Amino acid sequence: GKSKGVIPQAVKEVVEGLTADGEVQTDKVGSQVLFWSLPSQKASVLRAKKRKLSDEVQKMHREYDEVQAELATLSSEPAPSDRELAALRERAAAERKRRDELKVAVLERCGPGKVAEMKRQ
Secondary structure (H helix, E strand, C coil): CHHHCCCHHHHHHHHHHHHHCCCCEEEEECCEEEEECCHHHHHHHHHHHHHHHHHHHHHHHHHHHHHHHHHHHHHHCCCCCHHHHHHHHHHHHHHHHHHHHHHHHHHHHHCHHHHHHHHHC
C-alpha cells in the first residue's frame, strides 16, 4: 500500500483504463473482482483488428479505383461551351425565380395574415 509508495487510487485508475481499452479482462467472483490478461487473447484481438483494417484498405482501394475511372470519364468528355454555360445559368436563375414566386404564393395563401383573417371569421 502507501508504505511502499503505491497509491491505491492510481492503481484503480490504471486498471480501469486498461479494462476500458480491452487490454485487461475482468470478472466478478463472489465479492472479489479478478483481472487478467492472456497473451493469446491479445494476439486474437490484434488479428481481428488487422483483418478489419485490411478489409478497410481493400474498400478504400476499390473506391479510389472507382473515383479514378470516373475522373478519366469526366476528363475525356468535352467541357461545356460558353453558350451552354450561359443557358444553364439562365435556367438556374429562372428556377430560383419560380421557386421564390411559389414561396410568395404559399405565404399569401397560408401566411400569418391569412391565418389571422381566418381566425377573425
